[in-house]
Amino acid sequence: AQTVTQSQPEMSVQEAETVTLSCTYDTSESDYYLFWYKQPPSRQMILVIRQEAYKQQNATENRFSVNFQKAAKSFSLKISDSQLGDAAMYFCAYRSPYGQNFVFGPGTRLSVLP
Amino acid sequence: GAVVSQHPSWVICKSGTSVKIECRSLDFQATTMFWYRQFPKQSLMLMATSNEGSKATYEQGVEKDKFLINHASLTLSTLTVTSAHPEDSSFYICSARAAAGRASTDTQYFGPGTRLTVL
Numbered sequence: 001a002q003t004v005t006q007s008q009p010e011m012s013v014q015e016a017e018t019v020t021l022s023c024t025y026d027t028s029e030s031d032y033y034l035f036w037y038k039q040p041p042s043r044q045m046i047l048v049i050r051q052e053a054y055k056q057q058n059a060t061e062n063r064f065s066v067n068f069q070k071a072a073k074s075f076s077l078k079i080s081d082s083q084l085g086d087a088a089m090y091f092c093a094y095r096s097p098y099g100q101n102f103v104f105g106p107g108t109r110l111s112v113l114p
Numbered sequence: 115g116a117v118v119s120q121h122p123s124w125v126i127c128k129s130g131t132s133v134k135i136e137c138r139s140l141d142f143q144a145t146t147m148f149w150y151r152q153f154p155k156q157s158l159m160l161m162a163t164s165n166e167g168s169k170a171t172y173e174q175g176v177e178k179d180k181f182l183i184n185h186a187s188l189t190l191s192t193l194t195v196t197s198a199h200p201e202d203s204s205f206y207i208c209s210a211r212a213a214a215g216r217a218s219t220d221t222q223y224f225g226p227g228t229r230l231t232v233l
Contacts, residue, residue: 003226021147037224042226043152043205043207043226043227044224044226044227045158045209045224046206046224047221047223050221061120091158093158095222100146100148100163100211101160102148102159102160102222104158106155106157107157108157111189
């Protein structure tokens with residue numbers, strides 16, 4: 001079974017600075033999907049970014065980018081120019097191409113300091 | 115696009131009553147819907163997976179007779195908590211996976227969640 005680990009329960013960043021959230025996973029599959037979801041205080045889960053494992057190029061969405069290291073089974077999220085609205089819980093998730101459900105990590109609570 | 119709604123957003127009920135939570139995909143057809151439970155400051159725990167027109171698949175430890183799931187159409191799934199007790203109080207979130215079309219079929223789109231409080 002796949003597992004997802006987020007080793008940083010809490011992180012903080014100064015507004016306008018850059019922060020990196022860590023995620024590692026364990027799988028024996030060669031093809032899969034990885035996601036970062038954001039859950040603000042409203043608790044609505046919001047998709048931040050997704051990565052297909054067969055793609056070597058790291059995904060980027062505006063200020064959000066990932067560092068996908070397939071051999072190391074690492075999938076970190078970098079947030080550039082942090083904004084107050086980025087404060088939230090961030091969940092890393094794994095999806096097998098053969099299954100439908102996600103495996104979520106325990107989450108990292110990000111605080112943005114003004 | 116790819117909006118999922120949940121109703122109600124919060125509900126308070128007495129112990130022993132049943133509560134129904136609806137999950138709707140508003141602008142896409144969902145072949146599969148998922149129900150999660152989230153305790154405070156914890157991650158999402160998958161309860162069950164439902165495919166339209168078939169029985170839900172429950173995760174280990176989830177009582178299927180207590181948490182009834184119906185996926186009657188490609189846009190609607192319901193979760194009924196039967197004979198609710200205080201320990202069932204939690205935040206329930208649904209998500210939907212799109213059929214082929216505009217929305218990505220590889221991504222789950224989440225509803226805003228329902229906070230259930232059982233007195």
